[in-house]
Amino acid sequence: MNWVARGLVIAGTLILAVIFGRYEHSPTPAYEGRYIKLSRVGELMRSWQGPWSCVLDTQTNLVWENKTDDESIHDALWTFSWYQDDKGVKNSGDCYFEPDRCDTSDLIMRMNQEKTCGISNWRLPTSKELSSLIFNIPRTGEAKIANDFFSHTKRGDYWSSDADIPLQGVYAHLKTGAIAIDFIEGKPRAIPYRNAAFVRLVSSNISIHTTDLKKQ
């Protein structure tokens, strides 16, 4: 190979390298994750879109209410006493959307009336269902849940539907209560119906086709 050929090879290699190496810096979201956001009317949304009203868990096929900070019925600050089917304690939580104070049946009724995410069979989750949301690597100091999907989740107790649970210790004299999941430690514990705890409602038996999202 003579020096002209060598020079051409070297120059060509450098030019190809620069063309090949051109930098692109557009991070792209993953669409195939466990959770999918749903709009107010139940439309599928991508993981970097918002605001969203519900979250579909593709592992359990449950749809969860997303909490807010907008003083609507979904505001994450509202607390509720446990009450449904004439069991529990009425109106011992705090919210702005009821003339009296609040209990779990108020939120269920209001969300079914609103048809949040197009759904009208909202209910309290079982402790097993609620525990399925526990995520042990949250951001520092935040609730043990996938913080980017379940925004505004408080570090505190969230009611489950598991009732008639014998109470112990200082609550023993109240006899029975319901299971709440503590999203600080990520553990269940029985607390009295009268306690003001947070609520995240759930819906099952829904059919949402996640393939629609992939086609977008």
Next chain:
Amino acid sequence: MHNNKALWGVLHFLAIISVFVSLLTGLRIAVLDHDYLLIFSHFLPQGELHSLHIFSACVFTLCALFYAYWRLLGQVYSLSKLKTRNFSIRYHLIVTYVLYVVTFLSCISGWLLFAENISFDKSLILFIHYASAIGFILYLALHAGAWLIELGLRIFNRLLSPLKQIKRSAALVIVVIITVPLFWIVMKATSSHVLVVNTINVDQYIQIDGIADESFWEQALPQTIFTHGGANFEDGATPITIKALQNGNELFMHVEWQDATESLRHLPLVKTDSGWRVQQNGFHHFAETKYYEDKLAIILSENCEFGAAGTAHLGPRPLKDKPKHWTGLGYHYSETDVVDLWHWKAVRTNHMRLMDDNYIGKPDIVREGARRYKAGYKTDARESGAYKMNWKWYSPNGVVPKRLPFNNEWLAPYQSDGNIQEAEIPWVLPWFDGEAYSSLKDNLPIGTVLPSILYTSNQFEGDRAHVRAYAQWQDGKWSLELFRKLNTGSDKDVALRDGLCLWVAAFDHAQIAHTRHVRPIKLRFKP
């Protein structure tokens, strides 16, 4: 030993390696100032490169000095000693003068930058250092390119054959090989800036008001650091002056830096005929450089490694299994210890009289719903209190505010088109001075400007509130006073003690484009 070719071979070999490492790491570092260099990103190394760059600079400088010394003594091989002067030799002799010039400029400018002394014109030095790097590339094309064209792959034999005679000059080679690590160790041990921390009595009172008018401050020895590479500052640079005091329980600092403008317009919302929009020119990609508050960050660590305790990992993807950085500049993270990070923000934390107590830890996991991956940069936990952005969800195409003030008159000072002193209005809407947004109640006129920051309480509580601070801007300078307990007991904080290293960075209405310096500032507690 006259015209010792083995010695030339060793020096040349070390020079080749150190020049390549210096150029590649230096160009990656230069991306912070010249983002057009990202087109070469695939060819540049990623990760923690400051120490490597400085080490390779040490090796190259020593090679140059040894060569110059032995050349003067006539003890090293040189083309100029050759009796035959064909075209090729004459060409390379001429090209060698390019090498002499760029070596001199590169070494002098590099070590002046490393000195971080404020008495030099840093912008000129930065330019010379960058230009000499380009000069080196030109030299390599003229020198190595020409040899490669002339000899092809035989060039490697030409380079390596002198090393076969290494035994003949073993003593000199050993001197070179021993000097390099010795120089590095001594340089690292002595390269810190020193910040003397005077001791005051525990009952002496300092008002954290941004005005260092207490008498103890006059006796505190200032340390001024030249920082550069930040957006919007004049020539991207600002000197930062720090004084420190301690009383056995708490450490106090007074930090002052030049910033021609007081910037408080932090991503303001403006009402348009198609709804509310956020004013921004780079926020969508997490690199706002126009509508952003001024900030100052202090990093504190037991680790005194160059480049923010070794936490600065450059490149679009220094972590192979993690997302690319949006701007391609890099991430802060620590492979081992927790590194403390105090972040003062002119709007978001100044009215809380706090710095945001953050930390740099191990790289975070990838969180599917998070559009921005922050690697090791994390906030300490808080018990309560927060600032929030006044939009339900950010989109460059429009937003819905979370809250509007009860009374439209409250917004009047914000409609001044900049005719009002920035400091006269807080650019913060207290949460309970407003109500939840409703389109039915939104009767504000088109063009209305609305602050983007909501305070849900007057300050953080808990770990995130450990650093009390307040700053005032006057006559082109920010003056910040702060204090923190020497030991908070939090595993997300670093205990403040003699010998601890820190770094400072200023932001002039820029989200991430901060100034920087390489060498640590070491706290020296004085009894």
